[in-house]
Amino acid sequence: xxxxxxxxxxxxxxxxxxxxxxxxxxxxxxxxxxxxxxxxxxxxxxxxxxxxxxxxxxxxxxxxxxxxxxxxxxxxxxxxxxxxxxxxxxxxxxxxxxxxxxxxxxxxxxxxxxxxxxxxxxxxxxxxxxxxxxxxxxxxxxxxxxxxxxxxxxxxxxxxxxxxxxxxxxxxxxxxxxxxxxxxxxxxxxxxxxxxxxxxxxxxxxxxxxxxxxxxxxxxxxxxxxxxxxxxxxxxxxxxxxxxxxxxxxxxxxxxxxxxxxxxxxxxxxxxxxxxxxxxxxxxxxxxxxxxxxxxxxxxxxxxxxxxxxxxxxxxxxxxxxxxxxxxxxxxxxxxxxxxxxxxxxxxxxxxxxxxxxxxxxxxxxxxxxxxxxxxxxxxxxxxxxxxxxxxxxxxxxxxxxxxxxxxxxxxxxxxxxxxx
Ligand code: PLP
Numbered sequence: 390x391x392x393x394x395x396x397x398x399x400x401x402x403x404x405x406x407x408x409x410x411x412x413x414x415x416x417x418x419x420x421x422x423x424x425x426x427x428x429x430x431x432x433x434x435x436x437x438x439x440x441x442x443x444x445x446x447x448x449x450x451x452x453x454x455x456x457x458x459x460x461x462x463x464x465x466x467x468x469x470x471x472x473x474x475x476x477x478x479x480x481x482x483x484x485x486x487x488x489x490x491x492x493x494x495x496x497x498x499x500x501x502x503x504x505x506x507x508x509x510x511x512x513x514x515x516x517x518x519x520x521x522x523x524x525x526x527x528x529x530x531x532x533x534x535x536x537x538x539x540x541x542x543x544x545x546x547x548x549x550x551x552x553x554x555x556x557x558x559x560x561x562x563x564x565x566x567x568x569x570x571x572x573x574x575x576x577x578x579x580x581x582x583x584x585x586x587x588x589x590x591x592x593x594x595x596x597x598x599x600x601x602x603x604x605x606x607x608x609x610x611x612x613x614x615x616x617x618x619x620x621x622x623x624x625x626x627x628x629x630x631x632x633x634x635x636x637x638x639x640x641x642x643x644x645x646x647x648x649x650x651x652x653x654x655x656x657x658x659x660x661x662x663x664x665x666x667x668x669x670x671x672x673x674x675x676x677x678x679x680x681x682x683x684x685x686x687x688x689x690x691x692x693x694x695x696x697x698x699x700x701x702x703x704x705x706x707x708x709x710x711x712x713x714x715x716x717x718x719x720x721x722x723x724x725x726x727x728x729x730x731x732x733x734x735x736x737x738x739x740x741x742x743x744x745x746x747x748x749x750x751x752x753x754x755x756x757x758x759x760x761x762x763x764x765x766x767x768x769x770x771x772x773x774x775x776x777x778x779x780x781x782x783x784x785x786x787x788x789x790x791x792x793x794x795x796x797x798x799x800x801x802x803x804x805x806x807x808x809x810x
Contacts, residue, residue: 578737
């Protein structure tokens with residue numbers, strides 16, 4: 390599949406897509422089976438076009454941006470800003486100025502907590518989160534609540550791992566200042582009806598922040614349709630280099646927020662004792678940014694656009710549906726999250742009897758099936774599930790039904806080793 394054609398592949402041809410990913414085409418060595426990579430929820434692999442975009446930047450036009458009045462710097466600035474336009478279009482932002490480049494989702498959420506939060510949250514104010522948040526969407530609000538005296542409340546889950554919308558309504562009746570929630574749970578795979586939650590939250594007068602770390606890479610996301618105030622996501626989970634991330638914010642809100650960090654690039658005028666700020670988004674991009682990584686993110690967005698995000702979603706729905714069907718056959722299997730593939734994204738968490746997830750993952754690694762084991766940065770959710778950890782398989786555009794078969798075979802190996810089957 391070549392991105393240059395700009396022709397959406399319909400439907401997605403995962404086998405052809407795989408050819409674009411050098412890491413998936415390595416020789417595994419004489420004693421290893423071919424790699425099945427099922428950890429894209431942690432970080433996706435990178436297609437050649439992204440690797441080449443990064444390489445090209447460093448080889449041909451590496452320079453600091455925005456201030457250089459010479460050709461290399463102008464070229465780098467142009468590509469960096471072009472990436473911002475691509476990202477803005479990708480998420481349906483009204484303007485590229487609404488997209489701030491940050492390092493990752495974590496930084497984006499901390500930025501909002503420490504700027505919008507400090508300006509708008511007062512003692513006694515309520516911030517509504519959910520029980521299934523990643524630590525990145527819990528801890529920044531805990532820090533803010535500690536500083537301001539605000540209160541935190543968490544939407545409960547239904548038994549099959551969805552958000553309890555009646556409980557949300559109860560919390561909304563208490564007039565929260567902010568509702569911040571994940572669009573897709575990185576541990577359960579649950580796909581949240583973000584537009585509906587956003588609608589209810591706004592009707593209650595709350596600001597809305599969506600953690601899009603697991604949604605923007607996997608399904609069409611449109612900030613105007615979601616009508617959210619903020620959306621945070623990471624480039625490295627959507628084919629781009631580590632070090633690239635985005636905070637989307639409505640322009641009027643970003644303009645009203647104080648800066649996060651002070652320094653070069655974010656200023657208009659500096660005097661010895663006071664300064665004024667640059668326009669958004671530069672106001673939030675202090676210091677030298679990760680220029681090559683942002684350009685790589687632009688290349689990743691072009692690659693995903695060429696596939697078509699509707700097809701990305703359809704493909705994952707198919708692979709996850711097949712995974713759910715096959716996994717229930719494995720003796721000792723406990724699956725977490727909704728069993729309906731339409732209600733989840735490309736993440737499947739499970740436990741196998743009482744085998745520790747780290748042991749499961751180590752045995753799977755012996756079969757060259759790469760999965761993650763642990764609390765997945767969702768310790769409160771693990772407590773809610775009554776487990777210390779799960780094994781998590783996560784799927785993306787390059788995964789196939791054959792990868793699911795390899796996963797299931799490897800789980801049978803784990804069961805044999807532990808005498809479960
Ligand atoms: N939110 C969710 C739902 C995630 O899955 C992750 C990462 O796994 C994050 C936030 C944090 O992302 P990052 O480590 O790129 O900041």
